[in-house]
Amino acid sequence: MRDATTIAAEARSRAGKGTARATRLKGRVPGVIYGEKQTPELISVDSRELLKELNKGNFFSRLFTVEFSGKAERVLARDVQLDPVSDRPIHVDFQRIGKGSRVRIFIPVHFTEQDQSPGIKKGGVLNIVRHEVEFFCQPESIPESISISLSGMEIGHSIHISAFELPGGVKPVIQDRDFTVATIAAPTKEDEKLVAAEAAAAAPAAAAAAAPAAGAKAADAKPAAKPAAKK
Incomplete structure (x- = not known):
């Protein structure tokens, strides 16, 4: 388990494209906090701080505490919009997480x-x-x-969700079947045939490329004809 990561934020008074654009010009990313049957809160966060958290990985499976206006909201990140050109965040959505609530999340x-x-x-x-x-x-x-050791597993072994030791209170959303998470597969026959076919196709071309050079070497090695004797 990991502790909640704290993110400093500022409240925004208005929504809209113009306000959001002005927020981004200040080096901040507009966002919203919603959920728990409460009024959504408009916020902004420092773009560098948000980008740093995104680069850490597992952004959508980590618990955050967003602090702004003298209060703190426990949240999960639910969406981040990225600029199609720069790939930098331009909007972020957080969902409030109340005490005793159960969340649905990818791990x-x-x-x-x-x-x-x-x-x-x-x-x-x-x-x-x-x-x-x-x-x-x-x-x-x-x-x-969640993790599992592959020690002792042979080719053909299928690893199902039931093989993982899960922490207490953590249950898969799919509960009606013991679904496969991974397998240890043998190299496919198709891959072996493809390699052999590529090698066979390359052989004539290589031989054709080598033929002129071989002919030239043979010509160089052939002794010059002697001039005919004068009668």
Whole structure:
């Protein structure tokens, strides 16, 4: 589990494109806090601070405390709009998280000890079906990630959600089936055939390219004809 990250914000008095544009010119990103059946709050955050948090990763699975106007709101980030040219944030949405509430959130999946998997040592490939899994959990119990060791796993092994040890109160949204998260797959026959076909196709071209050079070398090596003797 991780502690909530604090973000300093400022209240905004008005919405609208003109006001938002003026906010961005000041180096800030306009945003809104909504949810918990309360009135939405218009805010702005420092663009550099927001970009720093985005670059840390797992932005949408981390708990934040947004401080502004002498109060603090516990929130989750739900949306960030990016500029299509600069790829910098231009708007951010936060959702209030009340005490005792349950959130629905995607959590990253990590795979450890890949070097101890006999299947991977034999040339098998870790085929990740779900890089993230959606869970129900309490805000205080949001894990940074879920992980599983690949030690001892052979080619053909399927890793289902039931194989993960989940923290208390963390349950997958999909509960009617034991879905697959990853498999250890053998290299496909198609890949092997493709490599062989490419090698076979390249061979005639290489031989054709080498032929003129070989002919030139042969001509250079051939002794010059002797002039005919005068009678």
